[in-house]
Amino acid sequence: MAQHRGLTGQSIALVAVFAGLIAASTLVPEVTLIGGVPITLQTFAIVLAGLVLGPWRALAAVTLYVLLGLVVPVYANGAVGLAVLTGPTGGYLIGFILAATVIGALAQLLARRGVLARRRTAAPALIAVGLVSIPLVYAVGVPWLSWRLGIPLLPTGCTSITDADCVSGLTVGVIPFLPGDIIKVVVAGLVAAAIHRAYPGLLGSARAATAASSPVTDGTDEGARATA
Amino acid sequence: MISLLGIYRPRRTLMHRAPVWFKMLLLVGMSITCVVVSDPVTSIGITAACLLLLASTLPPLKATLKGMGAIVVIAILTTLFQLWRGDWVRALDLAGDIVAIAALALAVSSSTSMGAMLDFVTALARPLRWLLPPETIGVMVSLTLRAIPEAAQILTESRVAARARGLERDPRAILIPTASRTVGFALDLGQALHARGIAEHGRAPRGGSAPASEARDDAPGRVLAEPPVREVPAPVEPAPSRRARRR
Known part of the structure; x- marks a missing residue:
């Protein structure tokens, strides 16, 4: 597989361009909610990277984006990198890396099974895989957030919305963003299905994988190479 | 709209002259200290020190205020919440931590050029x-x-x-x-x-002979319709001498 052998020009270009896409998706103007919480295409781009690139290249692309953010202001809201990564919301960035890798692996599994080749199953399967990313991002981001802000992880004895006990990692860090996240993941799944239809073999379709695992070693080709 | 300059400005302050690894170490160490120590007096002291350090790097005013803005809003919200719960010690401590780390991070960013930071990241990636x-x-x-x-x-x-x-x-x-x-x-x-x-190295052995690395030269991606099967591991035999001679 390409991931193994790793560094073809194509893989490098895909990793770099997707890191660029994730960065660009935070730079184009988008809606900003109260409290400086940006609704950008960032989540969409990260889920898309996972679904399109497969585990290793997605890991590389998102890591490259996070590392680049240390240098260049490419995080959400144009914030400067180090301050965000070390700040209360830095856990989400780490969560993105984990999530992109995991859904990349799952998407590759789908591709090997040939699910992505069938038009009817591709989009629902990719959306289902993409939804896995949401709990993964929050699993890293929310404990980090509630630890840094000194709020409990789960609401305890919450009676009304104005109750102080209601403020928790779950109510501050998850619930306001959940609807938007689900919409973005659904869109990312649809887009990824279209991409896999337009460029089959990005993740190595089932047929291509078997063809690649049995490299043809005929004498003529070897001879041609030796004399080349 | 798209400014990739960041808040770095070439200056000649103390922080600009400090090596990158020292600044990063300072940042990591200070983050850990801030989070571990939960004493409001220390916390405020550290915050003041970090803000002074940030000011000492002479950062551009507008970009710095923008960078601190979001963090300060979060810090204020946190403080209000903790005060609402009646825990003012905690409020001071947490707000101090958040502001201090952000200020220090901005100080590092504003005193480290992109090239220096890239070199540092590449050096960190050397084990890979x-x-x-x-x-x-x-x-x-x-x-x-x-x-x-x-x-x-x-x-x-x-x-x-x-x-x-x-x-x-x-x-x-x-x-x-x-x-x-x-x-x-x-x-x-x-x-x-x-x-x-x-x-196009693939995982070719570094420092190996040129023909060996050429033999491992990776196949083009399958997505592109390229000539088939170029990744056959070619035997490493008469080729070396001939290729070497041609060079």
Whole structure:
């Protein structure tokens, strides 16, 4: 597989361009909610990277984006990198890396099974895989957030919305963003299905994988190479 | 709109002259200290020190205020919440921590040039060289920097095109062309890299003989219709001498 052998020009270009896409998706103007919480295409781009690139290249692309953010202001809201990564919301960035890798692996599994080749199953399967990313991002981001802000992880004895006990990692860090996240993941799944239809073999379709695992070693080709 | 300058300005302050590893170590150490120590007096002292350090790097005012703005809002909200619970010690401590770390991080960013930071990250990635040759990391980073405006332009163009068709509310009409053109751009770029033989090492042994690395030269991606089966592990025999002679 390409991931193994790793560094073809194509893989490098895909990793770099997707890191660029994730960065660009935070730079184009988008809606900003109260409290400086940006609704950008960032989540969409990260889920898309996972679904399109497969585990290793997605890991590389998102890591490259996070590392680049240390240098260049490419995080959400144009914030400067180090301050965000070390700040209360830095856990989400780490969560993105984990999530992109995991859904990349799952998407590759789908591709090997040939699910992505069938038009009817591709989009629902990719959306289902993409939804896995949401709990993964929050699993890293929310404990980090509630630890840094000194709020409990789960609401305890919450009676009304104005109750102080209601403020928790779950109510501050998850619930306001959940609807938007689900919409973005659904869109990312649809887009990824279209991409896999337009460029089959990005993740190595089932047929291509078997063809690649049995490299043809005929004498003529070897001879041609030796004399080349 | 898209400014990639950050808040670094070339100056000659103490922080600018300090080595990058020292600044990063300071940042990591200070973060841990801030989070571990939960004493409001220490916390405020550290915050003041960090703010002074930030001021000592003479950062550009506007960008710094913008950088601190979001963090300060979060800090204020946290403080209000803790005060509401009647825990003012905790409130001071947490707000101090958040502001201090942000100020220190901004101080590091404003005193470290992009090149120095990239060198530092590349040096950190050195243990990964069996996986990723360092020069590949350099290629990737520069390609990414080039790809950001490209991707932003593709996004903008797709949005304009969707609006022209009256579909600006339909995310698919914007995002499918964007993603598909982006992947197409990446594949073209990959082909160009391949054609120039840039970063086509595979996992070739570093420092090995040239023919060996050529023999392991990776196959082009299957996505592109390229001549078949070029990744056959060619025998490493008469070729070396001939290739060596030709050089």
